[in-house]
Amino acid sequence: MKISQEQAISLVKRLVEIESPTEDVDACRAVVNEANRLVEELLGAPGEVRDVKGHPTLSWKSGKPRVLLLCHLDTVWPKGSFAPLWQVEGDVIRGPGSYDMKAGFVQAVMAVAALEDRDGIQILATSDEETGSAASRALIEESARECEAVLVFESAINGKVKTARKGTSMYQVKAIGRAAHAGLEPEKGINAMTALASLISSIESLSKPEIGTTVTPTTFHAGTTLNTVPAEAVVEVDVRAFSREEQERVDTGIHALRETPSVATIEVSGGINRPALDPKMSASLFEVAKESAAAIGMPPLEDASVGGASDGNFTAALGIPTLDGLGAVGDGAHASHEWVSANGLTERSALVAEMLRRLLK
Numbered sequence: 001m002k003i004s005q006e007q008a009i010s011l012v013k014r015l016v017e018i019e020s021p022t023e024d025v026d027a028c029r030a031v032v033n034e035a036n037r038l039v040e041e042l043l044g045a046p047g048e049v050r051d052v053k054g055h056p057t058l059s060w061k062s063g064k065p066r067v068l069l070l071c072h073l074d075t076v077w078p079k080g081s082f083a084p085l086w087q088v089e090g091d092v093i094r095g096p097g098s099y100d101m102k103a104g105f106v107q108a109v110m111a112v113a114a115l116e117d118r119d120g121i122q123i124l125a126t127s128d129e130e131t132g133s134a135a136s137r138a139l140i141e142e143s144a145r146e147c148e149a150v151l152v153f154e155s156a157i158n159g160k161v162k163t164a165r166k167g168t169s170m171y172q173v174k175a176i177g178r179a180a181h182a183g184l185e186p187e188k189g190i191n192a193m194t195a196l197a198s199l200i201s202s203i204e205s206l207s208k209p210e211i212g213t214t215v216t217p218t219t220f221h222a223g224t225t226l227n228t229v230p231a232e233a234v235v236e237v238d239v240r241a242f243s244r245e246e247q248e249r250v251d252t253g254i255h256a257l258r259e260t261p262s263v264a265t266i267e268v269s270g271g272i273n274r275p276a277l278d279p280k281m282s283a284s285l286f287e288v289a290k291e292s293a294a295a296i297g298m299p300p301l302e303d304a305s306v307g308g309a310s311d312g313n314f315t316a317a318l319g320i321p322t323l324d325g326l327g328a329v330g331d332g333a334h335a336s337h338e339w340v341s342a343n344g345l346t347e348r349s350a351l352v353a354e355m356l357r358r359l360l361k
């Protein structure tokens, strides 16, 4: 089935106009159901919609899956927070979640629709990606394990596919001291705030910016009233790194804070959330993508490494070849200038169709 650019734009519009912030499960269900209608129209048969740990999910399969096309249909935009809801000006399509990543979903379905033989394909669209995929992670991993390759339809970055993504870790470091009246007997207190503050620079020193490892204290809370020695203080720490080894090095370093001599008791919670997407896991698929781009007459396809993690990090960590950034061309994920290229819709779906032909041969 050949889909014109005009039709492609109207498919994106149908999904964008059903706003679907992750927290609003009914809204997510509405967009997932609409996505399934779109699948039925383009592929001749609907997929299966079901709740996975409370989050609506769409799965469409043909035959025994060999290639998993991974998408999400939730957005970071609360209803009514993005205006106008829909706008097309020349090549530029604007709308909440258009770039991240409703256009990517449409491109995935268009690519499959373009194929003569669709056996071996699974399309999976979840609705809790933007909050970390706690509900859908197990299903994503289980589906990926069956497959030889995972294609992720998160947006391209400046037209480039994503061959490496940093992993994320999150920590809370807490100091527990003892409260006391700051005027009457401060010497009986143990100041958790100053104890924890003295550790902040050792936390930051775990960074290795030269290889992309960042360790960023992001929130700090301490104290209850002006005249009380703070009994408790908490710092949250955001960690990003390109390799598992780096994530583990920082993990060890942060847990070692418990052993630091301190007047307060130091507790550490948290750990590695999404593992890094190692470029080794995307290399073979990037080759297929470059060959496919050349075969369909596209300009040479380039790749990029990015800081943010996606569901592709989970599948790559299982050892399944994973290529990300096969979705929309445009810009402005999670930003008010979010937009998608109309030409990109047809170009990138043709690219993925060619990749699928090669991968399923």
Ligand SMILES: [Zn+2]
Binding pocket: 072, 100, 101, 129, 154, 155
């Ligand atoms: Zn996304």
